[in-house]
Amino acid sequence: MKKQFLATIVGLNITAVAQAATPSMEEMWEMIQQQQGEIATLKEQLRSNDARIQETEVIAEATISAVEQISMAPSASSKTTFGGYGELHYNSLDRDDSASSKDQMDFHRFVMFTGHQFSDDIRFFSELEVEHSIAGEDQPGEVELEQAYIEWDFAGQHSAKAGLFLLPIGIINETHEPNTFYGTERNNVEKNIIPATWWEGGAAIHGEISPGLSYDFAAHSGLYLSSGDYKPRDGRQKVGKAKADDLAFTGRLKYTAIPGLEIAASVQMQQDVHQGEGDAIGGTLFETHVAWQRNDFQLRALYAAWDFDSAINNIMKGADEQTGFYIEPSYRISDKMGLFARYSEYDNLAGSATNTAVEQFDIGLNYWLHPNVVFKMDYQNQDTPTETGYDGINIGVGYSF
């Protein structure tokens, strides 16, 4: 009896549970409708999110592009460039005959470059220099405008310039930032024969004849040797109210097709270095050089010779021939340091029968703190026939940017 009662209760409970767990058809339909609604809502949300993501991507792309355009577009100020270089020298030299010595500290050159790009094809470039730190009456230095010209690329591989520019002669005349050459002081051959740094006013064209073979041609103001002068260096007028009765012409061919190798030759012709005063004296300069770099080894060699009309011998006998050469091997022993040696010889009276040549041997090192910052130290031994050569050490620091 008791068992029958229990079974009945269990059976009722199961039925009730079963009835509660299994919804009716109506309830099922209602649930399905509800779920369909939820699915539709979710789909709509998904579509909306997709659209938002796409919109966000568009906004992000537009923002990034705008930021890039603003940050990378050349500003008006970027058309105008500024740079410079400078070098401080310390010389401790004694003359061979012990008659004098040269112990001095000199901020030899402080230079500022300013350039402006007017358009893709037209630009301006200038170089203003304070030499020996202080200029003025009875002061050792000078303020000099060494370059100021307009350059126009009139064709793909040809450009023309007009103004005041460096002449295309030698190795250091056009490229003379202190971090680009060995030795505290610039070499004496280019200084005393060419004479570097040499700039004139006029017009020039530069271009490429074929890949690796370039030319330069310039018509410009020339040297002016005033009474008693015979050295080319004394004839630089520096384009300050320069006498221009007779123009000078310079041409150069340069071969650079092989990486690491430069071979060049320049010729300058001037019909009268007296610029119409007194005897007309014509002069022709021939210069050739090679610069060869292979791995850590570099060799520079240069020869320069002036051939003046013999009338110049009336001013100084032997001045009709003025020649010089140097050879400079160097070796980069590390990323930062390079060693060099240089033998040079120049003679401003090479046309005379007597020995008047100045010989100099230099040995030293460059230490590049940064590719554009260099410390230099070298020893020089200079010999002249009259025992007036200077021997000793030179120390320098230089930079360019």
Add this chain to the structure above:
Amino acid sequence: MLSKLYRVTVVTAAAACFAITSLTSLSVSAKGVFQSGPDFYAEVFAPQQGESKVLWLTPEIRTQAAVIVDHPVRGLRIRYHQNTNKTAWILEEIGKEMPITIGVVVEDDVIQQVKILAYRESRGGEVRYPAYTAQYKGAALQEDYRLNQNIDGITGATLSMWAVNKAAALALYYHAVVTESSSTKSSLIKSSATNSPK
């Protein structure tokens, strides 16, 4: 009289020289755009195609890139093309004053090709010669993020050479980042050889 004749002769010669060079100016171009970006990518991956991708310059990448090129890098991203383990990059570096557009192809962490796509300065354009750019082939990055090969320079074009060196090293670094080469580190060859600007 002689002086006048001399001057006329020289000026005439100069004018003739000017005229001849003007007429021959279309033969080769030292300055300008030599190849477009799309043409460069097409040539690099031919006959296949590379996939256009973007490298976002995260602070970490930006910091390292600035060390390599010695100045802050501009922009937020670098676009490049990739096909498997070969990537092609078009980068700009300033030579003296104007940017040089440099294409660099890297495969398996070494440079396969460097090509100057555009040169805008009037001097130093010798870096575009194939004889010069061929020197970069096979170069990889050292641990100090410099090229492990010496590049013989061009007198008077040192700044252009430095710019190409930097772009080549930067492309190698970016390649290592995007390929995540096992090897970002192992590709940096341990070598004492250097390739600083000389």
